[in-house]
Amino acid sequence: MNPIVGWGLAFVALVAGWFSYGWQGVVMVASVIVFWLLLQFSRALRVMKNAAQAPKGEVGSTVMLNAKLKHGMTLMQVIAITRSLGDHVSESPDTWAWRDAGDSRVTLVFEGGKLSRWELHRPASSEG
Known part of the structure; x- marks a missing residue:
């Protein structure tokens, strides 16, 4: 509100x-x-x-986090979902990131205190 x-x-x-x-x-x-x-x-x-009890910037699954994100969420709502403080990537625009054990990363951009966009980065597969 x-x-x-x-x-x-x-x-x-x-x-x-x-x-x-x-x-x-x-x-x-x-x-x-x-x-x-x-x-x-x-x-x-x-x-x-x-x-505070979880490692900073880590989440169980970035794919699950990506699925739970919605436009307009506040940083407090995202922290409640991740149960971890994110890594502060940039001040302008306000950008935060979380990673998982598989080295995948979700980068979130907040504008006006609300989540405006996010991107899931997955490492390139080393199979071949």
Whole structure:
């Protein structure tokens, strides 16, 4: 959800709480907003804790990761899927990469904080 929309809804809820129940309504709505923010913070900490326990930039299967990716995902959502922090490849555009044991690599490009494109690189087969 767009943060402007989220905070706009929170403001509307505060106004509705004021007109419905006075200051008690504002306190109740403020409590719900704080609870929601704590839930989001807890989720982010859990994702980062899980990612900190895995090798940086490694994933079980880049092919499976490639299949799970969708346009518009945030980096936090990708980290939750991979359970690993990615290797930061480039600052502009914001590019991250994950690899697997077979030396395949998925490179993700984020624009505006959202996943805009990605590419799966597989090593050339040495059969022959």
